[in-house]
Amino acid sequence: MDISLRIVIPSLLLFVLFIVDIGEGHNTCPELRCRAEGPPIRFPFRLKDRQPDQHCGYPGFDLYCSHNNDTVLELPTSVKAFVKNIYYESQLIVVTDSDNCFPRKILRLNLSSPPFQFKNYYLSNYSLFSCTPDKESPYLISCLSNFSTSVYAFFSDDDIDDLPILSCTKMYTVSSVPDVIWNLPSLELTWSEPAKCGHCERKGKKCRFQNNSTDLKTECFPNKGISRKIVTTAIGSILGSFLLVLVVYALYRVYRYDKAEKENQARIEKFLEDYKAFKPTRYSYNDVKRITNQFTEKLGQGAYGTVFKGKFSNEIHVAVKILNSSKGNGEEFINEVGTMGRIHHVNVVRMVGFCADGFRRALVYEFLPNDSLEKFISSVDSKLFLGWEKLQDIALGIAKGIEYLHQGCDQRILHFDIKPHNILLDQNFNPKISDFGLAKLCAKDQSAVSMTTARGTMGYIAPEVFSRNFGSVSYKSDVYSFGILLLEMVGGRKNVDVSTENTSQIYFPEWIYNLLEQKEDLRVYVEDNGDAKIAKKLAIVGLWCIQWHPMDRPSMKVVVQMLEGEGDKLTMPPNPFASTGTTKINVSMPTRRLNQELEVILESE
Template sequence: MNPNIPDYSYYAVPCLSSPDYDIIKVRSYDYLYELPTYSCSKMFDIQSIPYAVFESPDPLFLNWSRPVCRDCEATGKHCRLKNDSWILYDTECYSSKPEGPVPKLRVAGEVLGPLLAVLLAIASYRIYSSTKLKKESDMKIEQFLVDYKGLKPTRYLYADIKNITDNFSEKLGEGGYGTVYKGKLSNDVFVAIKVLNNSKGNGEEFINEVGTIGKIHHVNVVRLVGYCADGFRRALVYEFLPNDSLQKFISSEKGRCLLGWERLHHIAVDLAKGIEYLHQGCEQRILHFDIKSNNVLLDDNYNPKISDFGLAKLCSKEQSIVSMTAARGTIGYIALEVFSRNFGNVSYKSDVYSFGMLLLEMVGGLKKNDTGGQDKSQVYFPEWIYNKLDQGEEIAIQIEKEGDDKIVRKLMIVGLWCIQWYPVERPSMKVVIQMLESEEIPSMPSNPFTSTNGTNTAATTRGRITRSELEVISESE
């Protein structure tokens, strides 16, 4: 302490000081260098303290007694003045926790809490499972594409797909697995782009398409130009075929007339060659499982090309039986053994059946409107047409040129050979091509629509199918 400075000239302020430092008060006219320490600095000025405070016996000792809140604070509550009290500084204690319904809410929380936890756990598990499956699907596709690089269809980014389609401005069609848009490459080549619906399947259709159609090159199989696998967005880029699908032409008499029977015969032969190539011309046998008029596209010269390999399966050429966990294909074209193993094993003969139904559709549709007075719901068109041919009766088909009737008859008979109920009784596609290209009309096959005792099989369940099942099978998608 400096003896030259009066004792009252500075004081440590106890409530603001600590063991490490002191906060002291000095008079405004005192000099800091006169203090007993050199590491102090001025904090702030206090202008409103009366001088008498500094002359008091206990200077700067401040206290107050009202309102009294220490009792409330001692119990963990808060203190406030009573608004309606006439007593000055009259206080009351209050709690910051809500009163009243709190116990009820606590009980509700105790009951609903575990239930909510269970629901959250279930939701979290579903999200986790969905995310896990999605990641596994993406990894499966990426691994496939790594293995596939040597085959080299172009891989596009999703931004490229948007640019090629002019932001998806021209829609060509839509199906269960995606939407098809028209696009144009930089070299003015037109393409058809199928943007896959990512809510369907687990990537199997994408891999089937790229893994089968990308490996083969045949004049009667649509060409895969490229693909997109950009995150969850997937698309397939095909060559563009301007004349749409075969279904557009054979769905009406006018459309069939527009093509003509010679052209329809040519289309049938080329399709048979395309399917034969899938069955025998590739390293592995490719079973399409969805041969139908919608999946036959026509180029600018009306040459057919098989498309949509999303349901295809690959197997070795030595493998005669294919295992399947569920039926695949389009109702009306699906072979009977795909529905029930009572008819035989699933094999490449299942594509033969679908092709036979397509031939009959090319002739006149899968249903016949002119049923000779019978209820048409009871007439299965292949059965009706077999009976007409077997009995030598005329079939009302529009014929324009000499020789067209021979083509029509050939298409019908070959179709009936292909749709024999048991796979072993159907010809291979190689034999089908021979029958279609032969100058002679093939002989009639055995009647698959009657049992061994000659009764109508549609009315019996003798190891085959009922009438209602026939109607379901004959309905096209």
């Protein structure tokens, strides 16, 4: 807070209190409260720890504030009760016990003498008995009972032979108490003296001792200060002006904050831009521990390592992937650093730096707060469904990211592991491709790459990665994985039984193709026709991408154009599940596509 406000606010509050004091007629015994929502305390009551002057209260009407700012009344003899309300016009005070159990203090509670009496209750004498818990009586005292013993209050003048007390022990007898005291949490007490104060309050006046009175006589007195209306108007004007000043100040602070925030964003962007021109920063393992605060916040864990949240400052957060030293020969680390150090695209995760400290290896990325796409398309929780327009935006962003990998770099980058788990979402749910551990580099004019082993995740791997029968491995392999991802985005909302029994009879992409070919509804959860068109477009593009032979699949540039265009203009692709020219493929299950003799494609790096 600025120093000017530190001066203005206290001064304004003092002025308001001054106006209120004038409105109270310069009363030397002003109305007080223990807390803002507590009962008002004025004559005949006195808050003795704040009003030491005895003439501010009638004898026996002393109150005080507890350490929790509760209003406390001490009843005869030494029974402390919390004050809930004081009704001055009817001369009534409502009190509660500190532990909601007045019966526990009944022996010490003596209201036979002034100033307080029970409200117009019917008073009776009671005998208290401790019994086994099986006795039934309307006078069970809950707060004195427990699981092994029940305490009952019976009328003392009842014939003892009529009472069910064979298994009871008499505790004690109390006199002249109301029946409500046994189980109600609060009591209503009245006072008869000073009687005149209630009359004063009903007339809209206040009560006080008569001047120079020696026999406790009281009198009414009017409010001689400024009228309440004037006081209210003055306070309203002051507070209105104060609020106006606050609004202007708040707007100024927002402007200052916005300006500072833009400068911070520019500084952050410049920080990230530095890594566009230079290689990612190399950190020591001690740096990594400091960035992650000793690996305090774990974000997730995979086959190759564990991801922790870290930060360089309050503005810059990162995700730090600690690679398992026992996994692989460091190829994934080399791929990640060698590939991502040259990538800069809005739909590809940025690598900020890396650590290669002996056997300890780590990768430092920008932090994306909304987890992966898999969370939002595989969850059965409808609240996590992003909506079809957002899914279309996400699909287009992924496609642009893959197109950049294929065409936007000096060398073509083949990802080989496109799947929902590797698509991360930023604070605005913009997609970013991550995890380049399986990536390969090749020249842009290179039509095929060699492979010694299959790369990727089952279900997303293109057929040619397994067998030369389907063609050569190329950038079209990523197109196939993207097509499966698109169909999975549609299938995340599918209405089909995928039980163990059914999975042997249905393959979801083929089911999608058959529905579209027969011009039937996709049976996905849609809000309107616009949603249905989006779902259909994503499905058709996905089916084009998963054509069996790589040459039949579109490039990612064409895929982007298809996603950006009108879905009604898209034509249905050939059936990718029909028999190939040389081999009959059983497509009843995804795994059966692979049940043939595979010709290994040799790799020469």
